[in-house]
Amino acid sequence: MKRLRDLGEDALIARMLRGFPGGESLLVGPGDDCAVVDPGRGPLRLLKTDAIVEGVHFLPDTPAEKVGWKSVARVISDFAAMGGKPEHLLVTVAVDAEKPVAWMDGLYRGIRKCLATHGGVLAGGETSRLPDGALISVAGEGSVERRHLVLRSGGKPGDLVVVTGRLGGSIRGKHLTFTPRLAEAAWLVRHLRPSAMMDLSDGLAKDLPRLAAASGCGFEIDPGALPANRGCTRAQALGDGEDYELLFTVPPRRWRAAADQWPKGFPPLSIVGTLRPPGQGQGDALTGGWDHFSP
Amino acid sequence: MKRLRDLGEDALIARMLRGFPGGESLLVGPGDDCAVVDPGRGPLRLLKTDAIVEGVHFLPDTPAEKVGWKSVARVISDFAAMGGKPEHLLVTVAVDAEKPVAWMDGLYRGIRKCLATHGGVLAGGETSRLPDGALISVAGEGSVERRHLVLRSGGKPGDLVVVTGRLGGSIRGKHLTFTPRLAEAAWLVRHLRPSAMMDLSDGLAKDLPRLAAASGCGFEIDPGALPANRGCTRAQALGDGEDYELLFTVPPRRWRAAADQWPKGFPPLSIVGTLRPPGQGQGDALTGGWDHFSP
Numbered sequence: 012m013k014r015l016r017d018l019g020e021d022a023l024i025a026r027m028l029r030g031f032p033g034g035e036s037l038l039v040g041p042g043d044d045c046a047v048v049d050p051g052r053g054p055l056r057l058l059k060t061d062a063i064v065e066g067v068h069f070l071p072d073t074p075a076e077k078v079g080w081k082s083v084a085r086v087i088s089d090f091a092a093m094g095g096k097p098e099h100l101l102v103t104v105a106v107d108a109e110k111p112v113a114w115m116d117g118l119y120r121g122i123r124k125c126l127a128t129h130g131g132v133l134a135g136g137e138t139s140r141l142p143d144g145a146l147i148s149v150a151g152e153g154s155v156e157r158r159h160l161v162l163r164s165g166g167k168p169g170d171l172v173v174v175t176g177r178l179g180g181s182i183r184g185k186h187l188t189f190t191p192r193l194a195e196a197a198w199l200v201r202h203l204r205p206s207a208m209m210d211l212s213d214g215l216a217k218d219l220p221r222l223a224a225a226s227g228c229g230f231e232i233d234p235g236a237l238p239a240n241r242g243c244t245r246a247q248a249l250g251d252g253e254d255y256e257l258l259f260t261v262p263p264r265r266w267r268a269a270a271d272q273w274p275k276g277f278p279p280l281s282i283v284g285t286l287r288p289p290g291q292g293q294g295d296a297l298t299g300g301w302d303h304f305s306p
Numbered sequence: 307m308k309r310l311r312d313l314g315e316d317a318l319i320a321r322m323l324r325g326f327p328g329g330e331s332l333l334v335g336p337g338d339d340c341a342v343v344d345p346g347r348g349p350l351r352l353l354k355t356d357a358i359v360e361g362v363h364f365l366p367d368t369p370a371e372k373v374g375w376k377s378v379a380r381v382i383s384d385f386a387a388m389g390g391k392p393e394h395l396l397v398t399v400a401v402d403a404e405k406p407v408a409w410m411d412g413l414y415r416g417i418r419k420c421l422a423t424h425g426g427v428l429a430g431g432e433t434s435r436l437p438d439g440a441l442i443s444v445a446g447e448g449s450v451e452r453r454h455l456v457l458r459s460g461g462k463p464g465d466l467v468v469v470t471g472r473l474g475g476s477i478r479g480k481h482l483t484f485t486p487r488l489a490e491a492a493w494l495v496r497h498l499r500p501s502a503m504m505d506l507s508d509g510l511a512k513d514l515p516r517l518a519a520a521s522g523c524g525f526e527i528d529p530g531a532l533p534a535n536r537g538c539t540r541a542q543a544l545g546d547g548e549d550y551e552l553l554f555t556v557p558p559r560r561w562r563a564a565a566d567q568w569p570k571g572f573p574p575l576s577i578v579g580t581l582r583p584p585g586q587g588q589g590d591a592l593t594g595g596w597d598h599f600s601p
Contacts, residue, residue, distance in 0.1 A: 062400055
């Protein structure tokens with residue numbers, strides 16, 4: 012019998028999405044950081060849902076406030092990756108009834124803090140009992156100005172591949188306390204106008220091939236250019252998940268015209284590679300990255 | 307140490323929602339079947355998230371197709387309860403990696419079938435590993451014409467309390483195969499114009515006090531008028547959860563003017579009680595109904 016672990020996450024998602032019709036107002040369906048709805052006029056609407064699970068994305072003894080922060084920050088990171096911002100969020104908490112009330116208080120303190128820092132309003136949600144452990148699912152809508160929307164699919168051969176910040180080692184703590192790159196993305200879509208963008212959640216080794224495939228391109232990485240976090244090897248910078256940095260592509264002339272205006276207070280930008288014509292570059296030679304359903 | 311099971315679901319939700327600011331465009335926040343966003347013009351937007359859990363809402367051996375149907379039908383039932391309809395849905399599946407791929411195939415077959423029957427487009431979603439069992443969370447947006455929006459809070463003393471269909475015994479099978487009352491709700495908001503409405507998910511004994519409280523009313527139930535399903539006692543019709551029928555209130559004169567035009571193909575309407583001034587009626591004397599966090 013074939014089990015989910017035999018398929019891997021990307022194959023699984025592709026399999027599940029066969030046979031679903033789109034709708035007229037659905038500009039972008041499954042496969043990007045967010046779905047995009049065109050209401051006909053005004054800003055576009057971004058839709059996103061994302062869950063974190065005890066024992067997978069956090070541990071039973073992780074401070075609940077950090078769990079709450081992380082649950083919301085991940086979704087805000089996805090809105091940022093489209094060039095947008097959060098609007099109305101719904102929080103689902105499924106949890107063992109034996110959890111202390113103080114845990115739930117801490118969770119919502121973290122949720123509140125993240126919304127207060129980055130914007131977005133809690134519009135509703137629900138609680139459900141889980142036989143064991145905890146799962147927090149955050150869903151909701153964001154918005155993006157039509158001219159600022161950036162998809163994964165807009166990259167062209169020759170575009171530079173760029174990342175914000177430093178990569179690797181998130182498991183040491185950053186994965187619970189990271190700052191979603193909302194301000195940085197807002198600057199990028201106004202000044203550098205990326206041709207494609209996504210957030211790095213499963214590691215560059217997994218996410219860059221996704222962006223390149225969506226753009227119909229090959230790619231090359233310069234391992235020496237990887238901005239590894241202190242104490243991290245290149246393999247870790249490439250393969251570790253949960254960086255929550257921005258990965259984007261930009262034509263070289265736009266880079267030359269605007270990259271030096273990148274604000275001083277922002278994390279560094281690093282050119283880590285180049286998009287190539289389809290079939291050229293490293294293809295599937297990268298290894299590493301996070302897959303929910305692989306052993 | 308206080309645990310979640312000591313609080314009960316309603317107290318828990320009230321506790322968690324303290325201290326969240328609303329937003330200008332958030333017309334209705336937590337506490338109704340859906341949140342309502344006012345985009346400024348055109349139809350209002352409904353936001354909803356809802357999760358079902360293996361071992362709580364379905365069993366490990368429940369056919370996956372029925373699980374998929376139920377996960378989506380519950381959310382559509384909530385859109386109906388506001389007078390609206392589904393638009394774009396996001397599905398999160400958190401599942402044990404040892405589940406057969408055929409289970410996931412069945413799940414999505416059920417999801418597809420429910421969307422094809424009742425409308426709504428799958429806009430995205432995600433999969434995550436769960437250490438054990440399965441959880442399906444469906445979130446998304448619906449829409450409702452401004453003049454058709456019905457909240458829980460619009461009931462007035464003297465309004466009749468009405469339910470669609472028959473109550474009780476859903477656990478015998480209906481909870482997996484029910485038809486969300488989308489067509490019935492669409493008729494009601496056009497012809498009978500309910501003063502308040504919600505869907506019955508936790509049993510009349512639990513849900514009517516919620517509607518009455520939201521409307522600032524007391525209530526009386528006529529136990530002899532309860533439309534119990536065959537083989538169900540009155541206590542079951544009152545206390546069993548997962549009926550997914552509509553519960554609504556309507557002023558007597560509007561009832562008299564239009565109730566006899568209720569389409570023949572729809573499930574029966576039954577007047578089961580009356581809203582009373584606050585402090586009058588049965589108050590908290592009802593027992594039964596489903597609470598996630600009570601023993």
